[in-house]
Amino acid sequence: MSGASIVDLKIGAELRSAPRPMTRERMRRYVDAQPTVAIDDGRIHTQPPTIHDDDAYAKKQGLPGIIADGMVSTNWIQGLLFDVFGRALARKGRLRTKYIAPIYEDQIVICVAKVTAKARNEAGETAYQFDVWCEDNTGKKLTVGEALVYAPAA
Amino acid sequence: MAIGGYVCDLEVGDRIGPVEYTMSAFVVREYSHANELHHDFLQGIDDPLAPPTLIHLDKLRLYRHGCPKGTGPSARIHYEYDATVHGEVRVGDKLRVSGAVTERYERRGREYVVMEMELRRASDDALLIVYRDTSILAYAQKSEKK
Numbered sequence: 001m002s003g004a005s006i007v008d009l010k011i012g013a014e015l016r017s018a019p020r021p022m023t024r025e026r027m028r029r030y031v032d033a034q035p036t037v038a039i040d041d042g043r044i045h046t047q048p049p050t051i052h053d054d055d056a057y058a059k060k061q062g063l064p065g066i067i068a069d070g071m072v073s074t075n076w077i078q079g080l081l082f083d084v085f086g087r088a089l090a091r092k093g094r095l096r097t098k099y100i101a102p103i104y105e106d107q108i109v110i111c112v113a114k115v116t117a118k119a120r121n122e123a124g125e126t127a128y129q130f131d132v133w134c135e136d137n138t139g140k141k142l143t144v145g146e147a148l149v150y151a152p153a154a
Numbered sequence: 155m156a157i158g159g160y161v162c163d164l165e166v167g168d169r170i171g172p173v174e175y176t177m178s179a180f181v182v183r184e185y186s187h188a189n190e191l192h193h194d195f196l197q198g199i200d201d202p203l204a205p206p207t208l209i210h211l212d213k214l215r216l217y218r219h220g221c222p223k224g225t226g227p228s229a230r231i232h233y234e235y236d237a238t239v240h241g242e243v244r245v246g247d248k249l250r251v252s253g254a255v256t257e258r259y260e261r262r263g264r265e266y267v268v269m270e271m272e273l274r275r276a277s278d279d280a281l282l283i284v285y286r287d288t289s290i291l292a293y294a295q296k297s298e299k300k
Contacts, residue, residue: 075189
């Protein structure tokens with residue numbers, strides 16, 4: 001997907017992702033990314049059992065089973081904003097997310113960003129304020145937060 | 155001061171870093187792939203950017219640096235991510251990250267730790283990302299622990 005830079009959204013407009021099941025594979029990919037990034041030797045690395053990829057370990061920690069790392073939902077929200085604003089989001093802005101409910105294996109996740117304010121600044125950018133969240137297929141919110149994104153001048 | 159021990163022993167005022175490293179294309183590609191960020195400016199061009207969310211793994215980088223004994227007896231749970239981006243992080247940039255524990259508190263039987271971090275470009279000290287991370291030190295509430 002390329003970096004769109006001309007965006008015109010109205011206050012109240014909603015961006016919504018397609019529903020995605022939080023599969024075991026999706027959880028494990030984030031687990032593996034951590035040592036892979038840390039070691040940075042061009043190979044994929046794994047780590048000892050975590051609450052995100054090992055049911056027995058998760059249960060020992062008081063959970064009913066594995067749960068997704070919160071950063072997966074944060075990254076999916078970021079991806080939804082990247083889809084619309086492209087690389088502008090990696091240059092300036094803010095993203096805040098809070099994990100208010102665990103995301104369990106195969107739970108459906110839908111990311112939403114709703115425009116709550118917009119204003120043009122001196123640089124000609126349009127600053128968009130969003131409420132962002134992830135919900136499941138019943139509408140239950142799992143992750144909540146806000147984002148500030150600057151759309152460059154056309 | 156709890157530097158040099160376990161993550162769970164970190165105290166308010168503890169400072170970790172700075173730690174320097176260079177952002178690699180491999181790291182950007184693998185992290186982006188793991189998070190289904192298939193955007194060309196991350197994976198499809200010769201001069202890619204790092205997704206700002208990679209700052210979260212810098213927290214783990216600081217933990218490894220400052221808390222070599224590891225996490226402690228319980229798995230941490232990430233509670234809040236809050237990153238303000240001031241500039242692009244490019245592949246090839248030499249970076250400097252540092253952090254400080256600014257809060258530690260208990261709520262409903264769980265302990266929360268807040269770490270505030272800065273990521274700067276090493277060559278000119280430009281501020282790139284300010285990050286505030288809140289984690290719960292253990293999922294089980296204190297009253298549930300045996």
